[in-house]
Amino acid sequence: MAKSVWSMCGMCSVRCPIRVEVEDGKIKWIEGNPYILKGALCAKGSAGHALVEDDERPHGPLIRTGPRGSGNWKLVTWDEAFDYVAEKLKKIKEKYGPESIMLSCRGGPFADLFKAFIHAIGSPNFSNHDSACGRNVHHAAKTIYGLGRKGFAYDIKNCKHLILFGRNLFEALRLAEANQVMDMLDKGGRLTYVDVRQTITGVKATRFFLVRPGTDYALALGMINEVLKQGAYDKEFVEKYVIGFDELCSFIEPYTAEWAAKECGVKPNAIKAFVKEINEDRPRVIFHPGWMLSRYHDSFYASRALQILNVLMGNIEVEGGQIFSKGPGDCGVKGLRSFDAQVPKPAAPRADLVGDKYKHWDKGPGIFHLFYEAMRTGKPYPIKALICYRHDPFNCFPDPESQKEALENVELLVSIDVHYSEFGWYSDVILPESTYLERENPIATQKGPKPRFIVRQRAIEPRLDTKACWEIFKGLADRLDIGQYFPFNTAEEMWNWQLEPTGYSIKDFEEKGFIPLTDKPIFYDRNNLEGKFKTPSGKIEFISQVLTEQGLPSLKPYESPQKPPKGQFRLVFGRTAVHTHGHTVNNPLLNELMPENAIWINKRVAARLDIKEGDWVDIISEGKKAVIRARITEFIHPEAVYMTHGFGREVPVQTRAYLAGASDQKLQRGLLNKTDPAGGGLCLCEKFVTIKKSVRNAKRRVEL
Numbered sequence: 001m002a003k004s005v006w007s008m009c010g011m012c013s014v015r016c017p018i019r020v021e022v023e024d025g026k027i028k029w030i031e032g033n034p035y036i037l038k039g040a041l042c043a044k045g046s047a048g049h050a051l052v053e054d055d056e057r058p059h060g061p062l063i064r065t066g067p068r069g070s071g072n073w074k075l076v077t078w079d080e081a082f083d084y085v086a087e088k089l090k091k092i093k094e095k096y097g098p099e100s101i102m103l104s105c106r107g108g109p110f111a112d113l114f115k116a117f118i119h120a121i122g123s124p125n126f127s128n129h130d131s132a133c134g135r136n137v138h139h140a141a142k143t144i145y146g147l148g149r150k151g152f153a154y155d156i157k158n159c160k161h162l163i164l165f166g167r168n169l170f171e172a173l174r175l176a177e178a179n180q181v182m183d184m185l186d187k188g189g190r191l192t193y194v195d196v197r198q199t200i201t202g203v204k205a206t207r208f209f210l211v212r213p214g215t216d217y218a219l220a221l222g223m224i225n226e227v228l229k230q231g232a233y234d235k236e237f238v239e240k241y242v243i244g245f246d247e248l249c250s251f252i253e254p255y256t257a258e259w260a261a262k263e264c265g266v267k268p269n270a271i272k273a274f275v276k277e278i279n280e281d282r283p284r285v286i287f288h289p290g291w292m293l294s295r296y297h298d299s300f301y302a303s304r305a306l307q308i309l310n311v312l313m314g315n316i317e318v319e320g321g322q323i324f325s326k327g328p329g330d331c332g333v334k335g336l337r338s339f340d341a342q343v344p345k346p347a348a349p350r351a352d353l354v355g356d357k358y359k360h361w362d363k364g365p366g367i368f369h370l371f372y373e374a375m376r377t378g379k380p381y382p383i384k385a386l387i388c389y390r391h392d393p394f395n396c397f398p399d400p401e402s403q404k405e406a407l408e409n410v411e412l413l414v415s416i417d418v419h420y421s422e423f424g425w426y427s428d429v430i431l432p433e434s435t436y437l438e439r440e441n442p443i444a445t446q447k448g449p450k451p452r453f454i455v456r457q458r459a460i461e462p463r464l465d466t467k468a469c470w471e472i473f474k475g476l477a478d479r480l481d482i483g484q485y486f487p488f489n490t491a492e493e494m495w496n497w498q499l500e501p502t503g504y505s506i507k508d509f510e511e512k513g514f515i516p517l518t519d520k521p522i523f524y525d526r527n528n529l530e531g532k533f534k535t536p537s538g539k540i541e542f543i544s545q546v547l548t549e550q551g552l553p554s555l556k557p558y559e560s561p562q563k564p565p566k567g568q569f570r571l572v573f574g575r576t577a578v579h580t581h582g583h584t585v586n587n588p589l590l591n592e593l594m595p596e597n598a599i600w601i602n603k604r605v606a607a608r609l610d611i612k613e614g615d616w617v618d619i620i621s622e623g624k625k626a627v628i629r630a631r632i633t634e635f636i637h638p639e640a641v642y643m644t645h646g647f648g649r650e651v652p653v654q655t656r657a658y659l660a661g662a663s664d665q666k667l668q669r670g671l672l673n674k675t676d677p678a679g680g681g682l683c684l685c686e687k688f689v690t691i692k693k694s695v696r697n698a699k700r701r702v703e704l
Contacts (some may be wrong), residue, residue, distance in 0.1 A: 001023070001024070002019070002022065002023040002028075003023075004019055004021055004022075004023075005019070005020045005021075005022060005457055005458075005459040006018075006019060006020075006033070006234065006455075006457055006509060006510075006512070006513025007019075007436070007437070007455065007456050007513070008433065008436070008441070008455070009018050009030075009041070009044075009045045009048065009420075009436065010048070010286045010436025010437075010456070011044035011045050011047065011048055011051070011436075011580060011583075011584060012044055012106070012173075012579070012580035012583070012584075013106060013108055014173070014174045014175065014628055015108065015109065015456075016033070016036075016037060016041070016042075016045060016175050016176070016657055017032065017033035017036050017037065017454065017513055017514060017604075018030055018031065018033055018041065018045065018513075019031050019032075019033055019034065019513065020030055020437065020459040022459050022460055025051060025333075025458065025460055025461065026460070027048070027049040027342050027437060027460060027630040030045060030046065030048050030049065030144065032045070032175065033413055033513050033514070034427075034519070034528065035512045035513070035514075036176065036514075037175060037176060037179075038438070040179065040300070041175070042173055042175055042577060043577065043578055043590065043593065043598070044173075044577075044578070044579070044580060044584055044590065045070055045071075045175075046505065046567040046589075047584070047587050047588075047589040047590050048435075048436070048437055049437070050587055050588045050589040050590075051437075051587055052141055052434050052437055052438065052460070052463060052587070053463075054586070054588055055656060056133060056420075056653055056654050057417075057418060057432070057463045057464070057675075058418050058420060058421060058424075058430050058432035058464075058466070058587055058639045059075065059177070059432070060076070060077075060078075060198030060432065060464065060466070061075070061076050061077070061078055061080070061429070061430065061431055061465070062074065062075060062076070062081075062429065062432075062433065063076050063084055063428070063429055064082075064427065064428045064429070066119075067323055067378070068404075068413075068426050068427075068428070069404075069425060069426045071431070071652060078465070078475065079360055080689035081262065081429060081431060081476055082475045082476055082479055083479065085412070085414055085427065085429055085476060086476055086479035086480050088385070088411070088412045089101060089385055089412065089476075089480060090386050090480065092113060092384045092411060092412060092568070093121065093122070095384075095422030096381070096382055096384050097122075097348070097381065098121050098122030098123045098348075099122065099123045099124065099346065099348035099351065099381060100117070100123070100348070100381065100382055100383055100384040101118065101123045101125065101384070101385045101387075102123060102125035102126070102127065102351065102371060102383055102385070102386055102387070103117065103118040103123075103125070103126055103127070103281060103386075103388075103389065104127040104128055104129070104230055104337075104368055104387070104388050104389070104391045104392055104393070105126075105128050105388075105390055106127075106128065106129060106390040106391050106471065107129060107130060107365065107391040107444065109444035109445070109454065110441050110442050110444055110469070111128070112338050112340050112442065112444075113339050113341050113442050113469070113470060113473060113636065114126065114389055114473065115339075115340040116290075116338075116339035116340040116342070116343050116471075116474045116485055116486070117339060117476070117486075117596055118387075118478060119343045119344075119345070119346055119645075119702075120343045120477065120482040121160050121371065121480065121482065122348075122482075123346055123348070123350055124176070124346040124349065124350050125219050125283075125350060125352075125366075125371070125383070126352050126364075126366070127352070127365050127366050127367070127368040127371065128365040128368065128391065129357055129368065129391050129393075129396045129397075129684045129700070130365055130366050130368075131367045131368050131369050131370075131680055131681055131682055132294050132295065132368075132369070132397050132398075132682050132683075132684065133291070133292045133294060133681075134149055134229045134289070134290070134292060134293065134294075135292040135294065135361075135367065135679060135680045135681045136294060136299045136300040136303055136676055136679030136681035137149045137291065137303045138292045138362060138541070139292050139300065139361060139362065139678070139679045139680055140289065140300055140301075140303035140304040140307055140679060141289065141303075141307060141362070142362065142536075142546070143304065143360070143541065143544035143546055143547055143554070144211070144258050144304060144307045144311070144535075144540060144541060144542075144544070144659075145307075145533050145534070145535065145540060146534030146536075146541075147533070147534055148362065148531050148536035149289065149449070150325060151324065151325055152316075152322040152323060152324060152325060152476040153322070153323050153324075153325050153448040153449055154177075154286050154321075154322060154323075155286075155320050155321060155322075155323055155449070156177060156180040156181055156184055156286065156525070157183045157184055157320060157583075158184070158284065158319050159184055159189060159284045159285065159286045159321065160184075160189050160281035160284040160285065160320060161189065161190040161191075161192065161281040161284070161285045161286070161597055162184060162189065162190070162191050162192070162285075162286050162288065162696075163191075163192045163194075163278075163286065163287045163288065163306075163309075163673075164191070164192070164193050164194065164201060164280075164288050165195075165216050165219075165287075165288070165290060165302065165306060165613050166194065166195050166196075166290070166293075166295075167201075167288045167290060167291055167370070168195070168199045168200070168201045168202075168574060168575060169181065169201055169288075169291075170199070170200040170201040170290070170577065171199060171201065171574070171575050171576050171577045172232075172291065172334050172574070172575035173575075173577045179337055180529055180552075183324065185204065189205050189384050190204045190206045190207070190277060190281065192202060192205060192206065192207040192208075192209070192210075192274060193207070193208050193209070194209045194211055194216065194219060195206035195208075195210070195211070195638075196212070196213045196572055196636065196637045196640045197210075197572075197600060197633075197635055197637065197640065197642055198210070198636070199574070199634035200559060200577070200634075202278070203233065204419045207274060207277075207287050207310075209264070209266050209270070209271070210266070210637060211265060211266060211637070212263070212264055212265045212637060212639060212698040213263040213561065213570045213572060213637055213639050213640045213675050213685065214287065214296045214298075214562075214570070214685070214686075215263050215265075215560075215561065216296070216299070217298045217299075217301050217302040217303040217305060217558060218255070218259075218260050218263040218298035218558055218560075219263075219264045219266070219271075220263055220302055220305035220309065220581055221252060221255035221257065221260060221261050221305060221558060222257050222259060222261065222263075222264075222271055222307060223257075223260070223262020223271060223274070224248070224252050224255070224309060224312070224496070225252045225253070225255045225256050225257060225274055226256075226257045226272055226275040226307065227278075227279075227312055228252060228312075229247060229256075229257075230247075230272075230275055230279060232275055232276070232278065232282070232312075233282075233289075233312035233313065233314070234282065234283060234313065234314025235403065235439070236314075237311075237314035237316075238311065238312065238314075240369050240540075241311075241529060241533070241539055241540050241543055242311060242412075242489060242539060242540045242542060243539045243540070243542065243543065244541060244554065245542060245545030247542065247543050247554075247555065248308065248542045248555065249370065252555075255558065257271040257272050257275075257647070263558075263560060265637070274499060277287040278313065278539060279426075281312040282313040282314060282315065283313050283318050283320070283321055284315065284318065284319065284320030284321055284372070285310075285313045286310065286315060286316055286320075286322065286501075287306040287307075287309045287310050287323070288306070288320060289303045289306045289307050289310070290302070290303045290306065293679075293681060294676075294681035294682040294683070294684050295562065295572075295681075295683065295684060295685040296683060296685055296686060297561075297674075297676065297683050297686060298556065298558070298559070298684060299674050299676060299679065299681060299683070300679025300680075300681065301555075301678070301680070302677045304554075307380060308542060310322055311540055311542075312536070313678075316526070316529070317493060317523055317524050317526045317529065321448045323448075323521070323523065324524060325428030325447040325448050325449075325451075325697075326448065326449060326450075326451050326518075326522045327445060327447050327451050328445060328449060328453075328502070328517055329453060330451065330518075330522050331411070331451060331517040331518045331522070333502060333503075333517050334501040334502050334503070335445060335501070335502070335503070336443055336444070336445055336498045336499065336502060337497060337498050337500060337501050337538050338443075338586060339485065339486070340570065341487055343485050347506055348381075349380065350363065350366055351371055351381060351383055352366045352367050352368075352373075352374070353380065354366040354370070355624075356366055358680070359546075359549070359550060359553065360546050360547060360549075360550045360678075361680045367675070367680045368393065368395070368491050369397055369399070369672055369675070369682060370387075370410040371383055371387035372402075372406040372483065372506075372672065373406075374406065375406040375409050375410055376405075376406045376409065376696060377442060378409075379629060382409070383409075383410060384409075384410055384411045384412070385410065385411060385412040385413075385414075385415065386407070386410050386412070386413050386414070387414040388413075388414070388415055388416065388417075388421075388423055388424075388427075389416040389417070389469065389638065390416070390417055390418075390433070392417070392421035392423045392424070392582065393423055394421070394422035394423045394665070395422050395581060395582040395646065395649075395663075396428065396456065396581070396665070397665065397672060397682070398665050398668030398669075398670075398671035398672050398682065398684060399665070399666075399668075399669050399670065399671060399672045399689075400422065400665065400666060402667075402669075402670075402672045402673075403672065404426065407426075408658050409556065412428055412429075413426065413427040413428045413429070414427060414428065414430075415427040415429070415430050415431070415594040416430075416431045416432075416433055416469065416472055417430070417433060418433050418434070418435050418436075418466075419579070419583060419586070419654075420651045420653060421582070421651075422452070422582070422649065422650065422651060425497035425650075425651045427681040431467075432465070432466040432467075433466060433467065433468065433472065434462040434464075434466040434467060434468050435460045435462075435466075436456060437458075437460055438458060438459070438461065438462040438466065438468075439456070439462075439467075439468035439469070440455075440456060440457055440458045440468055440470065440491040440494075441456040441468070441469065442455075442468070442494060442495075442498060443455045443495055443498045443499065446514075449521035449522060449523075450516065450517075450519075450520070450521055451517045451518065451522075451524070452514045452516045452517055453499075453502070453504065453509075453515040453517070454514050454605035455495070455509055455513075455553060457509075457512070470486075470488075470491065472490070473486065474486050475493070477524075487491040487658040493695070494504065494590065497531075498640055499542050499652045502703035506537075517608055519606040523678055541554070542554065542555070542612070543555070547678065552652055552677065553678075556678075563639065564688045565688060567690060568607075568688040568689060568690050569601075569639060569640055569641040569688065569689060569691055570639055570640045570641070570685060570686075570687070570688055571621070571640075571641055571642075571643075571664060571667060571668075571685065571687050571688070571689045572620075572640050572641070572642050572661055572685050573642065573644065573645045573664040573685075574642065574644060574645065574682070575644065576594060576644045578590055578593045579644070579646055580646075580662065581593060581645060581646045582645075582646035582647070583646075583648060584646075585646055585656075585657040585660070586649070586654040586655075586657040588656065591657065593658040594644075595630070595656070595660055596628075596647055596660040596661035597628065597643050597644040597646075597647040597648075597661040597662065598628060598629045598630065598631040598643065598644075598661075599617060599619060599628045599630055599631060599641050599642070599643050599662070599691070600631045600633055600636045600641060600642040600643070601617075601631070601632055601633075601636070601641055602621060602633070602634070602636050602637065602638040602640075603632055603633060603634045603640060603693065605638050606630065606632045609691065609692065609693065610693060611630050611632070611691070611693050612630070612632065613628055613630065613631065613632045614630065614691075615629070615630045615693055615694070616628070616629060616647065616694040617629075617630045617691055617692065617693055618690075618691070618693075618694045618695075619641075619662060619667060619688060619689050619690070619691060619696055620690040620691075620692070621667040621668070621669050621687060621689045621690075622669040622670065623669075624666060624667055624669055626648060626663065626666065626667060627662065628643065628661060640690070641689065641691060642660075643661075643662060643664055645664055645665075646660030647660055647662060648660070648661050648662045648663030648666060649662060664684075665684075667687065667689060668684060669687070670687075671683060671686065671687055673684060673686060
């Protein structure tokens with residue numbers, strides 16, 4: 001019998017709403033939700049059915065029988081796996097205290113369930129991957145507005161000028177956002193793109209700045225200087241809502257367009273012409289503050305400068321600008337019941353010292369990579385168990401060898417994932433999650449100008465011995481004597497419990513696949529925004545009280561990035577629209593489209609090194625070497641080399657991805673300890689590598 005199921009894609013972290021057609025228990029068709037995406041879906045989403053059919057993923061719960069990383073596993077029942085993990089956790093909790101257990105996830109709208117689990121155990125140590133992604137952006141927004149990076153939605157469709165600093169949104173793809181950009185361009189809007197290389201996004205741009213690596217902050221400072229010089233800002237808005245404007249004017253004085261042009265390698269007249277354009281287009285101008293900005297030592301301040309430019313444009317709470325993200329309360333609706341809100345707050349401080357030593361950082365997910373210090377030293381207390389849900393720190397964070405050294409002090413490593421992750425292959429237990437088409441998730445709230453409740457529903461039954469995340473955490477919770485915080489045994493019971501305060505039921509999702517809480521975008525009165533900014537002053541803070549109290553500058557003097565030593569290059573990385581990090585490189589369909597990555601080398605540099613298109617080259621970093629094909633192009637800065645992230649995997653059962661291409665994080669030796677002191681993000685593009693033509697005919701695959 002054929003049926004149509006509303007759900008959410010799970011091929012990347014965007015989680016686009018989808019409609020799935022099912023017949024006789026098989027997926028026949030997947031498309032974007034027509035009410036939101038008009039049926040559109042990207043290549044990854046279209047390959048979802050191949051994920052279901054892929055047999056190179058865990059077939060059931062696995063317990064390690066050999067040394068970590070050996071690939072020796074015992075296939076067990078779910079009861080055996082739950083009992084094993086629960087017994088280990090109970091012993092660790094009894095010996096070291098509940099705070100010695102930590103849980104990390106990929107983040108996203110369903111994290112409330114995972115927070116509740118770790119907090120119910122009695123540990124404050126919940127984390128996620130974000131210190132290798134958007135923590136700098138999040139904390140920059142907090143110091144400006146008192147709101148996190150999701151505190152505003154961007155009305156790109158109606159803006160007149162969108163400025164992107166390395167936000168390659170046509171490849172690091174969010175489908176709805178990409179469609180908005182195309183709509184904006186079709187209406188005559190302008191797109192300015194800044195990067196060290198040309199990208200698919202840059203090709204669509206009306207203005208492109210190819211900058212020297214590590215100089216984003218310099219260009220943003222030069223833009224601020226020129227905006228003030230031309231008077232191209234909203235004086236009334238600044239006077240009403242901003243503190244620290246006079247200090248900004250004094251600080252920015254030496255950072256002229258001419259200075260920035262020389263530092264970045266662009267033309268000063270281009271900066272001046274750009275500022276003239278945004279003066280014509282404001283307030284419907286958006287400087288995207290960044291998405292993944294764990295790049296350079298000053299990326300936090302670069303994001304802060306971009307936020308300052310947004311404020312100068314006066315683009316807050318206007319059509320085509322930044323709109324406060326609204327929630328159920330703004331629609332006169334009660335919010336979903338929270339799992340975590342039912343759990344007593346753990347008493348112990350966090351092991352990463354966020355909220356204690358690091359008072360200027362958000363305690364929510366903290367800073368994952370700082371936990372490695374607690375693992376190594378046992379201070380402020382030892383971490384003895386790590387559960388990673390949909391999070392592969394070996395693929396996400398730099399220098400996996402250093403990570404493994406710290407993890408040797410951890411007694412239990414548990415991976416909960418659909419795939420064999422690099423971390424999972426090294427773990428003690430793998431608890432396989434069902435694919436997104438085979439599972440439900442808790443209901444979540446999606447904030448924005450038009451907030452809504454969203455849900456993922458199961459389209460088909462699991463074809464392997466896997467479970468949904470809520471089933472896994474419920475199974476563990478019952479054995480750990482914390483099951484009272486998870487008062488459900490079925491997905492329907494879970495949904496009803498969440499929805500009870502709202503007045504809605506799961507049947508209200510049947511019409512569109514989501515519950516819209518308003519028909520029209522909600523705007524606050526732009527002339528009465530008092531109380532909307534959650535800073536200590538209640539104002540937009542160019543000079544942040546939080547940073548000042550921590551002894552950190554709000555306006556940091558610029559430091560020119562180090563040039564690569566002779567014969568070396570700055571290693572940068574990025575995304576492709578075909579793959580999601582390392583999650584999809586073994587997908588049968590997507591692997592055909594892009595089976596491996598390559599290293600981009602500037603054409604003039606390649607000629608000097610006698611490297612031609614397609615040659616095998618060695619990339620060397622502090623004794624670590626990778627072999628990869630060369631991609632020769634004019635469209636990358638000569639100081640940089642680039643590769644797509646997510647390749648170079650070493651899980652032998654993933655035969656399509658095994659040893660295909662190279663891994664940037666395995667070349668990032670020493671960067672696990674290089675943290676931005678203001679933003680908390682890693683500095684993943686602060687590594688120089690040597691490139692040379694390979695002396696051997698490298699073999700991409702090995703016989704298994």
